Amino acid sequence: MNFLTKRTISFFCSLTILLSLAPFHPQVVQAETTESVSDRIYGNTLYDTAVEISKTGWDYAPVAVLATGGNFPDALTGTVLAHKVNGPLLLTESDHLDPAVSAELKRLGTQEVYLLGGEVALNGAVEQALKSQGILAKRLAGWDQYGTAAAIASAATPSSPQAFLVNGDHFADALSISSYAAAQGIPVLLTRADSLPPDTATALAQLGVQQVTLIGGKAVIKDTIEEQLSKLPQPIKVTARYAGYDQYETNTTVLNQLPFETEKVYIATGENFPDALAGAALAAKDNAPILLLPSKQLGTSTTAYLNQKRTSGSDFTIFGGWGVINYKIESIVRTGVLQPRISLQYTQGGLSGTKGMLSQVESIPSPATDYADIIAPSWYYLDDTASGAVTGGWDASSGDYTQFTTAVHDRNLKVLPVIQSTWSTPKTVDTVLASETARAKLESQIIQRIQTTNADGIVIDFELMSNATGPNLTQFMKELYAQLHPLNKLVIESVMARTGSESWLAEFNYHDLSQYVDYLHVMTYDYSHSTPGPIAPLDWSSKVLQYARGQGVDMHKVLLGLPYYGVDWWTADTGANPTYSRRAGGMTELLALAKGPVQRDSSQIPYFNYSDASGSHTVYFEDVQSWNAKMGLLNQYGLGGVGAWSLSWTINPTTSTSTSAFYPLLKQYLR
Template identity: 40%
Template sequence: MFKLKMNSHQKKRATSLVRKGIATLTLASFFTCSLFMGTGEMPKSAYAADSSTTSFTRFAGETRYETAVEISSNNWTNASSVVLTRGDAFPDALAGAVLANSAVVGGGPLLLTESNRLRPEVLQEIQRLNASSVFILGGTGAISASVENALKANGLTTYRIQGNDRYETAANISTTSVESSTRAFLASGKVFADALSISSYAAANGIPLLLTDTQKVPTATLNALQKLGVTEITLIGGESAISASAANQLKTAGYTVSRLSDLDRYKTNVAILKGLPFNMDKMIIATGSSFPDALAGSVLAARNNNPILLVPKDENALLNTPTTAYLGTNRASVNNFFFLGGFDVISTAIQNIVRIGSTSSKISLQFWTGYGVKSEYERLLTYVPDSFADYIDILVPNFAGGLQDDGSFAYRFSTAETPTYLVSLGHSKNVQVLPLVMVDGELGNNMLSDPAKRNKFVTSAVKMIQETNADGIDVDFEILDDDLEEEVTDLLAQLYSTLHPQGKMVIASVMSKTSDAQTWYAEFNYHDMAQYADYLQIMSYDYSTSNPGPIAPVDWVRKVMSYAVTKVPSEKILMGIPYYGRDWRVNNTGDGWVISQTFGWTIAKKTAAEAGATITRANTLTDPIGVPTFTYVDENNRKHSCYFDDRLSWGVKLDLVNEFDLGGIAGWSMGSVNDVSAPELYPLLKERIQ
């Protein structure tokens, strides 16, 4: 075997150059694959059908106003009327779903706006719906006359429903929405969760929803009950919301009174959902910690009498609760889950609990390597099965450009238009999207060494995330000076403190280490870096670069993970999985090796077949499965030695995720996956990771 001797820095630099070479060679292999597939249209999926019939969809905007617009635009093609309420306070709006779903409005959506300004995206949505009228909830203190005038100036007829207080406003909304009803729901006017829990059922069934004070039922509410002809009242919430004295007041007045409640808003929500008949084909998931998303979503739920399930922001507060028990009982009956709000509102962990009942679902991060070609990014997604979120949780596109001299970076594209589209495309698959930014070489060293340039880097990251609506950033730390350990951590700390308050994630991708004694990659202090990252993605591949050998032999990967878990909480570690292999050939002088091509599983097998080579497996006593390998001699009589991975060797490495209880995996990269290898890879990810 030929060996090329290098010192530690040379070895690091060579590894970096090889990894950078992967980009070009892998992209070249895409086009090679395309030739074999013909010139027709790419298939949408390598799968005829997926075994799962349940879909998971997220409606989210950058603000509560945009989220309400997203709910509307994705579920209403047109509406003659809409309901408009302020987005920063809930009292006037709690009965709004009953109005929106009534014959008066005609089943139009509920939109939010600022008190003193008609937001342009809201007006645009009203116009898209071709609505002719707008029902405004609350007086001019809630939605100003200037907002109403702006609506009128755009040719819309307005109807304002208001009262002297929140109770009278709710009463007037109810008597406008419902002509008569023997039954009514009564919720607290001081908190929003109970009213929102019942709102979709009330709206779907034309039952008025009225509000009360804690200790005494207001006169306006009593008058509305009488006007509507109500005889039976269901109180929503416990006695801390509606006291026993208020209940007795109603009983004394001759009403039949019952109560749906439990110890807190989430348990009360479940008590309502269990106590009333809902159509379970769809379920709306909204946060219970704020009102706007559930308010806008209540009208969507009302259209088919679907339940709204409220969830907390903290996944630990959701586990082993009546909410998870309710999901466990009903999950199989639901065909469509709709999540309202971004990942900062309903996290991936919460989403996993809804999907599978546990946060133990490991993260599947996939590097989305289109290298600045829009059609390539689109093509790579066609190979993922239809139930996308069963296979991938985070997409990491490489649409960011390289570092500049001042520490800033921009896009591979000329504008933010295509990156914004790609983030939106990822979000449409119900996954998070974090752009990849490389910090490497002299430009990386210079940026890290200069606080002003680090500030430029952070500013660029914030700008890119805001422009594209991305969910955070993945910083790919490659080959850097050994003495920059403190600066690497400082950059992460600055990113973390800037982005986390905005609900954005920070992932750090780092080179592999097996011990503290390792003399290269000293700049990467796993322990310190993990303090300022949601995940530490360890690039546990590229074991063999200068000489032929496995890309990620499992014995070595196990050593990397064994070391990593002594420095980092295991749940924060994402283990790198290579989807690529390499073809080495003897160099021109015959005393070493050079990389002839980098290929995915499909091209590796095709290369072997064309060369008439036999694929065997390179295994060891501790890795009896091993990895596929073959040798051949090319037309110039030069020897080649090839190594790659397949379903068996991927499976052995994926087993390490459970062995070390890791947070998940990071696959490098989707660019090495096509219609032939996808059916081998993605079901394996679902089986072992999800």
């Protein structure tokens, strides 16, 4: 992120103006482990997400339903029961009552809890924990999931002329029908693919079921089931089958065929059951559908359903964090853009003041989401002790972190603080990443600080490394990503720009690093170092992206680096090999120095010359025309968006006004 590379370290001390670029860095305490927003309900774990769903839907619930979050069969049909008792469906581990669940039951004033499944699903310790909390525990269980589903149906709907029948070995079809079945008070029972379990047959008879609807295709419920139903002592007729070629098409078939209320559409992953299971109880309150999504490319039927509901004005609420419904899929849900691009905007400086970080965020026009998605404040850096400790510029006033995060969240933007390698002792990053113990400490402190500040993830910007550190950097990113991804936190790494010809940047293995990030921000700027020249020439930026693509990087993960700064070069030496000094500045600031015509190089980058008492100057900067030329690379290489360094350069230091010319470009290319 900073101007320095290994070639520039030798004259770093002379570049005093660059000290303003050094980031202000970390702080840690213990923050809340979960959070919910109006359009996404999630927690750091699946158990926390279920609690957040409960908080959204219920202020008081004398009766609740509790299931294991470890496996799906016993819990699949619990939504109908939860709706019957007007309580949430909560999840816990099999061997103990989750503390967050315990606290939620106290908040709800719960006096009675239905336990779904036998002691393998929820053992005696869970039941005892409820009793010690003064809560009556009622267990509904059978020998297997089929018997448990029958027991749940008997408690929820003692009699019903109709029922839904789903495969008990596949959770997705049950989740597709669960909110509708609950809202209508229709039991859901389970079957095997080719044989009707005795417990299910008994339940159908006891409930007085005369008609069933099959959910799922003939691969999951074979025709033999229909034949077996017709030969029961009290024959049952199959009136319909809702099915598609896979779980997602079956899901949309259910949603299109049944009369849901679609002012709200709830979204959940179709690759795991907990979020949709807990969320179905909330959706049932409004007879709202749950749309199941894959982790990557959406199918035709899912896309068509989203397009239809978006056009009709439906509101979408997502169950689960970015670890289950990622940032790209969310953009597709809300905008219909199949290749969404993000705008990552860096900030530097103090909290407030003319060029403070809050002022930089406030300079973004409204609505800020037209121009930005993520704000990355320069907060943290590695401590010089090389122990893996993290230091922050605002540690003495820790409230500044949360104040900033709150202000950014209020503009519907996400906060990913930046952690950088120390400038004082460049070898620190080599030492830390080489040590398993130091890496573990660093990872722990990063996670703690993210939670403390209520941030949405992290940007890793480690520079000044030796080539030998490359494998250790990759290992660190692998370890960090594995911990942050389940917490629904985004991970972005900033890497120095490579074309493959540089021998000093081998530590950045683009392909391997890209496996452990949500986005790889390639810093395509600061091209010229020791002599006057452009910051980010177009042909060089293109070569960098060609190199990344040639390394097998998923280019939808790549963010193009955009410089908001320029450089004023000067020298008093008129000899054959002059030595230049330089200082950085924003477009408005540098343009004010022009005393003659502004020219453009082959990359459309503007520059001009002038002289003063310090010597002869050459100024290269960026403007709308040069940015526009670079933005064309987004389409050319199918990039995931941009990472712009940094908003501090867009604030005119004399007038405190924003250099706003680039905002229409951001909206044009990214939205």
